[in-house]
Amino acid sequence: MPFTIAIIGRPNVGKSTLFNRLVGQKLALVDDEPGVTRDRREGEGRLGDLEFTVIDTAGLDEGARGSLTERMQEQTEAAIGLADALMFVIDARAGLTPNDRAFADFARRANKPVVLVANKAEGKHGEIGAMESYALGLGEPIQISAEHGEGLSDLYDALRALMPEPVGEPGRTDDDDFAGTDEELAKRPIRVAIVGRPNAGKSTLINHLLGEERLLTSAEAGTTRDSISVEITWQGREFRVFDTAGLRRRSRIEEKLEKLSVADALRAVRFAEVVVLVMDSQSKFEEQDLRIADLIEREGRAIVVAANKWDLMGRQSGLVSALRTELDHLLPQVKGAPVVAVSGLMGQGVDRLMSAIEQAYAVWNKRAPTASLNRWFEQAVDANPPPAVSGRRLKLNYITQVKARPPSFVVFCSRADAVPQSYLRYLVNSMREYFELPGTPVRISLREKVNPFAHKRRRPS
Incomplete structure (x- = not known):
């Protein structure tokens, strides 16, 4: 120790x-x-x-x-x-x-x-x-x-x-946790940030995961001020969970201290690998919830939605399915993101939440096999060719995956600036369904294929 x-x-x-x-x-x-x-x-x-x-x-x-x-x-x-x-x-x-x-x-x-x-x-x-x-x-x-x-x-x-002697491994920093082989990454704690509006029950949920009153909770909104990390073990898997301050709309933030708290919470999102968006099930999908979800997607983090305080909703069937449908409609950029009904106070749904975090992390790290990727790309382009621009046909040559965390791809084409965003959204949605990438951000960028003869001068006629 x-x-x-x-x-x-x-x-x-x-x-x-x-x-x-x-x-x-x-x-x-x-x-x-x-x-x-x-x-x-x-x-x-x-x-x-x-x-x-x-x-x-x-x-x-x-x-x-x-x-x-x-x-x-x-x-x-x-x-x-x-x-x-x-x-x-x-x-x-x-x-x-x-x-x-x-x-x-x-x-x-x-x-x-x-x-x-x-x-x-x-x-x-x-x-x-x-x-x-x-x-x-x-x-x-x-x-x-x-x-x-x-x-x-x-x-x-x-x-x-x-101290009897120096303790620890000199020269190690938190950034080292992002380096290493897949086998080493599998042994490291999954970084999870718990975010949401004030008083959504984030600290109560983490306390139940820990089995102790480790974090302060109160009926008063804004009890948590800075991001606190705790270590959690679930079914043999290590997690490092960050509790964060509640995120309100920028126009409502007046005090300097709250601005610092929000900035600290945003740093926790950028530092995390999976982000759990905690919503109050009695006032779900408010504008601020959608803004936070959009921020998580733009930061390229895996997302899990937790509808907290579910014990107050009664025994109505079909509510979770309705939540998933509503999320896909409101946030198509994270279509298929897992939605889990939980009660941090009563402990309901906590096992399902941890399982969803682990699955979202696996999808976030996913790599598509090259052969399957080429086969999908050919089928997707044949089924829906890119539109012609100014009477000229756009040619999409091939695709390659450049990295995971989140899955990111490069499409080589004839005119990158002419490919419409709507066509890129089509490719993302098709890829998400074909490779089973629910909820995780998918990045597709365009690059023009180099013409090997561009440097040669044309011969005079």
């Missing part, structure tokens, strides 16, 4: 900035508003030759019983329980506060090694605040600036003293 470090402290001391610095990416949202982080977030941190798991947590704060703040505190306590060591962060420019002193006692009671980090320590005021932190009784403060990358060598020394 990798060495695990939890970053704790009161709100707005720079915990998420330090987390982003250690993982080398802007994974956690950062804003001047206190309490941006709500769920705990894990990442693979690296400092010099040290590699470890680092957990970003919600700011330690007191809340009323049953409130969202209290449940945020419970998430932080769970992170502390998982950690081998703690980084207790204070704001050196603000100096010590009563909350810092109270939560320092909380950190001591955890009975785990604590590294005291005085963040925002650049400048004279920061140095004074760092000196005050000796009063916490947590040892010598490590003065750093997470935003500017100052003082990390001292932090390295403090962490190195806690």
